[in-house]
Amino acid sequence: MTLHGEQEGDEIDWELHEKNRKAWHRWAAGAVSDEQRSEFAGLADITRLELSSIPSRADETHERYTQEMKRRNADTFQVPRMPRPTASIEMQNVNFDRLLCLSNFVIPKEMILSGSKFREQLHVGGAVFVGAFFAENVAFEKGSIFFQSRFLRDAWWAKSSFIGAARFISIGFQGAARFDNTRFWRANGSLHDVANFSKTSFEKIASFRGTYFESATMFEDCNFLGSANFNGRATRLNGADEPAAFAGKTSFKGAHFHTRSDFARRRFGVQDGEAETITFADVIFEGPVSFEDAKFAHVFPGLDNTTFPHSTKVTAKLSHWPKLRPSLLSRIRNLYTRKSKTTSEQKPTEIREAASRLRHVMARQMMPEEEHFFFRYEMGAAAREGGFCERILNLPTYIYGAISEYGHSIARPAILLVVMWGFWAWVYVTCAKFTVTTAMAFSFATIFRFLGFQRTYLDEETKRLEDIPWMELIAASQTVVGFVLLFFLGLGLRTRFRLR
Known part of the structure; x- marks a missing residue:
């Protein structure tokens, strides 16, 4: 691969690379049949002649090989026999200290790089890997370009592990592509490093099970013809369990999944990290898709x-989705610990649109509990849209959520009814001079006025209030508020029993 010399520095010497490539193909031609020669030459964008087996050129390559082995090693070094082109290309546990360029190479047999370390960049453009490719447990310290x-x-x-930019752009994987438990790290915390798989075609299984992306991630316009596995099952790394995650900006825009795709247990964003955008815009899922137990830490x-x-x-649990507003206990805790707010800073419009889309998906599958879960997010985001004037107009929606959690809560309206019953009873005791028992009965009857308890059992107490006009107003307001709370209680009961 470097018969005419290794690359020096960060820039590729294309003249030197061409010499190395032609020398490689003179050797590799012995493993390529006449039928394959035209096909592989076309894929690698080289001439058919370059990949042809010519005895004189083969002898020249062998002579060059012997000279270079002697020059690069000690005088006592015994030059090994030149490898056969029909054998596997084995380079396990090798340290590559300089940039390696394999652009437009035809690799005729399986290539094994497992356990190796690339201290400089690996640059592979327009290459053809005929056999299987093994790069397990390899460290790419300066990233790679395919x-x-x-x-x-x-x-x-x-x-x-890939440190820095890792590009797999416009790649054709005709066999399985497995990146299980692989790590894509930023180089020195750089925000510009991207794991980029844009416009890549996966004809068979694409497995990223347990893969961790610290860098930004792009799978835009990818074509997944086989199953896609992004399962985020926790993996053991350096003796500790670490969830698989997309920690940076993530884009699957325009990707096409032809069969089953699995994002179960995947983490989108990390809890203590910064909020990053996540997009599945224009994605087509043709087969079943699972986001079961997947968590979206900061954004929809x-x-x-x-x-x-x-x-x-999709898992419909509050712990798996961004918080629109913290609970009272969380607010008190944040004040005490002086922590910043942990609620989502995503635009309410974006949350509402995403929640609405998921609600429709759940409704189509006749999953009412999941449907109502995303309905609550949709309404909660709608109440926070716009400026001050718009929020004033959205006040009924906000009250709807605060009192009944958008028709889901039974406890909230029930507790408010009990509180109102007791408070108004205290008002009747102090202002209308009712006894405690009578006041509690009258307060209860006022809330349930439509049942006629006041006319039947408390007619005398009702007439006493006629002498105190403002108390009649108090009683009327209790009836109105009680009716609203009863409506929300009934809505919660209806929702709960319909769901379960």
Whole structure:
């Protein structure tokens, strides 16, 4: 691969690279049949002649190999036999201290890089990997660039680590592509590093099970013809359990999933990190998709024009979605600990649109509990849209949420009814001079005035209030407020029994 010399510095010497590539193909031609020669040459954008087996060129390559082995090693070094092109290309546990460029290379047999370390960048453009590719537990310390290359068999990057930008752009994976438990790290905290898989085609399984993305992530315009596994099952790293996550900005915009896709237990954003955008806009899910137990720490995903299948799993729990407002206990705790607020800073309009989209998906699957969960988020975001004037107009919606959690809570209106019953009873005792027992009975009858208890049992007490006009107003207001609370209580009961 570097028969004519290694690359020096950060810039690629393309003249040197061309010499290395042609020398490689003179050697590799022995493993390529006549039928394959034209196909591989076309894929790698090289001439058919370059990949042809010519005895004189093969002898020249062998002679160069012997000279370079002697030059790069001690005088006593015994030059090993030149590897056969039909054998596997084994480079396990090798330290690559300089930039390695494999652009437009045809790799005729399986390539094994497992356990190796790339201290400088690996640059692969327009290459063809005919056999399986193994890069398990490999450290890419300066990132890597793969673009417009083809992997005709399975490719493995399991348990590897990429530090800095990792680009897999316009790649064709004709076999399985496995990045299980791989780590994509930012270089020195850089926000510009991206794990970019845009416009890549996965013809068989694409497995990113347990993969952690600290850097921003892009899967835009990808084509998943086989199943896609982004399952976030917790994995053990350095002796500690670590959830698999998209910790940075994440985009699947325009991706197409032709069969099953799995995002179960995946973390989108990290709890203590900064809020990053997540988009599945224009994504097409043709097969079943699972976001079961997936957590969105700070923001709802963008779901504009997203096509969901009839089988879509989403976990409807408050712990898995951003908080619109903290509980009273959380507010008190934050004041005491002087922590900043932990609620989502995403625009209410974006939350409402995403929640509305998910609500429709759940309704189509006849999952009322999940549907109402996202309905509550939708209404909560709607109450916070706009400026001051718009929020004043949205006050009824806000009150609806505060009193009954948008028709879901039974406890809130029931507790408010009990509080109102006791408070108005105290008012009747102090202002109308009722006895405690009579005041409690009268307060109860006033709340349930439509049942006629006042006319039947408390007619005398009702007439006594006629002498105190403002007390009649108090009693009337209790009836109105009580009716509203009873309505919300009934709505909560109806919702609860309809759901369960």
